Every structure is written in C-alpha cells, then in structure tokens.
Amino acid sequence: EAQVTQNPRYLITVTGKKLTVTCSQNMNHEYMSWYRQDPGLGLRQIYYSMNVEVTDKGDVPEGYKVSRKEKRNFPLILESPSPNQTSLYFCASSPTAGTSRRWETQYFGPGTRLLVL
Amino acid sequence: QKEVEQNSGPLSVPEGAIASLNCTYSDRGSQSFFWYRQYSGKSPELIMFIYSNGDKEDGRFTAQLNKASQYVSLLIRDSQPSDSATYLCAVMPPNAGKSTFGDGTTLTVKP
Numbered sequence: 001e002a003q004v005t006q007n008p009r010y011l012i013t014v015t016g017k018k019l020t021v022t023c024s025q026n027m028n029h030e031y032m033s034w035y036r037q038d039p040g041l042g043l044r045q046i047y048y049s050m051n052v053e054v055t056d057k058g059d060v061p062e063g064y065k066v067s068r069k070e071k072r073n074f075p076l077i078l079e080s081p082s083p084n085q086t087s088l089y090f091c092a093s094s095p096t097a098g099t100s101r102r103w104e105t106q107y108f109g110p111g112t113r114l115l116v117l
Numbered sequence: 118q119k120e121v122e123q124n125s126g127p128l129s130v131p132e133g134a135i136a137s138l139n140c141t142y143s144d145r146g147s148q149s150f151f152w153y154r155q156y157s158g159k160s161p162e163l164i165m166f167i168y169s170n171g172d173k174e175d176g177r178f179t180a181q182l183n184k185a186s187q188y189v190s191l192l193i194r195d196s197q198p199s200d201s202a203t204y205l206c207a208v209m210p211p212n213a214g215k216s217t218f219g220d221g222t223t224l225t226v227k228p
Contacts, residue, residue, distance in 0.1 A: 031214055042121075042205045042218035043161065050214050058215055090160060103149050103209070108160035 002027045004109035006091050012115045013081055021076045021112050023091030029107075030096040032074040033058070034066065036087040043090065049074055050096060081116045088113050120144060123206050123219035132228050136193040140206030140219055143187070148211035150182055150189045155203045155221070165191060196226040 004025045013019055023032065033048035035058075045058025049068040063085055065077040074093075078085060091109040124139045138152075149168050153161040165180040167173045167189065173180045179192040189208075193200055206219040 033214065033216070035218075040220065042123075042221045043207070044218065045216055048214040048216075056214065059217060103151070104163075104166045106163040108162070111160055 002107060004091055004093055004107045006089075006109035006112045008112060009110060010113050012117065014117050015082055016080050019078050019081060019114075021078075021089060021091075021114070023074045023076065023109055024072050025074075025093040025107065026072065027093065027095070027107065028071060029093035030071065031094040032068070033092050034064070034074070034076050035090045035092065036060065036085075037090065038087050046076065046089075081114075083116050086114060086116045119219075120217045121206060121208055121219040123204075123222045125222070127223040127225060129225045129227060130196050132196060132198060132226055134196050134226075136196045136200065136224055136226070138191040138193075138204050138206075138222050138224070139188060140190065141188045142208045142217075144208065144210065144217075145184075145187065146210050147184075147187075147208040149209040150180070151205075151207040151209070151216070152178075152180060152189075152191045153205040153207065154200075155205060157202075161205060193224075196224075198226050198228050201225050 007022045030051045034046040035043040044060045046064050047066040049055045089112045094106045121142050130136045152165040154164045155161045167180045167182045177194045181190045203221040203223045205221045207216045209216045
C-alpha cells in the first residue's frame, strides 16, 4: 500500500529538548516536504527536498532542520523546541517526472501533533 | 497583502447546489495551482491540480484558472454533505518545490 508514515503521531515535550519527527514514504518519490498547520491557518511549508541531498527552505524554516540522506526518509529536526513550535505537522511526497504534470500525485502523512511546554 | 488569499468563510450551501470557492495570488510567476480538501482532524488530500489557463473538470469538481487576473477557483457541482470540509488553495512557481497556501475556506453542505 502506497503511504507516507510519520512518527510519532503525538508528542509532548519541554522547551529546549531536541526532538526528531520521522517521515518515510514507500513510493520511491523524489519530492518530499514538511508543513505545519496552526488553528485557522492553512499549511505553511517548512522545508522541502527535490531529491536525495537536495533540500531548500520553505516559508517558515526558522528553528527547524532537515536532512535527506536517502530517498524514502525525510526527518524533521527541532534542535531546541520552543512553545511557538507547538503545531500540527504534515509530511508529504510527490514523484518528480520532469514535467508540470508531476504534481498531480501527492500523498500526505497522517500528521504529528506536537506540544512544547 | 497575503500571497495567497481565499474567500473568507465559512461558506454554506444547500445540498445539490453549486459551491464556488475562490483564490487569488500575488506572484505572477506562479505556474502550478492546487486545491486540497481537508476533513476535520484529517490530512489534506489533493483534489485538483491545474497549470493551464481555462477549466479543468474532474467529476463534480471544476477548477478554473485565469493567470491574467491571478485567480483560481473551484466549483463543486451537485454539492453533497460529504463535501463539507475545509478547502485549501496553494500555488507553486515554475519548476520549484516551494508552495504557498491560503488560509482555507470551510464549506458546509446542508441536507
């Protein structure tokens, strides 16, 4: 079954304690992306990756790091979490076939709800 | 001015009616446009992708893109209660993976 998985699904942590949210896809997709969603707001992109070892900033990258060492995984790292990073996080993936139509297929993970105290 | 703006909701339509959702964007270089549906407590789901001016139809959904006027709309014909959700508009520049979303419009279809 084609899917994007995220772990953990729920996390409560304290300010300053480093954490990693994992994202994995089993579709051999080149493109992966992280978003956060806050109440009343749409998604805001944190980082994205067009392929292995290629990452770039989205609209709200401050306080986050990512890595893309292999195609299937795209972990999101919060080195020193703060309460303003309390949010719902989504990971997504798409194939990239070199044409505009590549974006027709997108898969989202189930989300990770993070609370930073 | 926000980069991507959607008509403020909530929007309520009776069952069987046409629901019209609108989205305007500020970056004239935007080339790819998306509509997502998000049920409460669930992940977003891509329902329409469009990159050429004009209409694109998929079942009861029609996306309309007008790059000159910088808007993209989503029409839902014969609306059903199961269409009740938040609809998110997003735009992307050419050949890039960066995407910008609107705040979403919540649609309620009343039986």
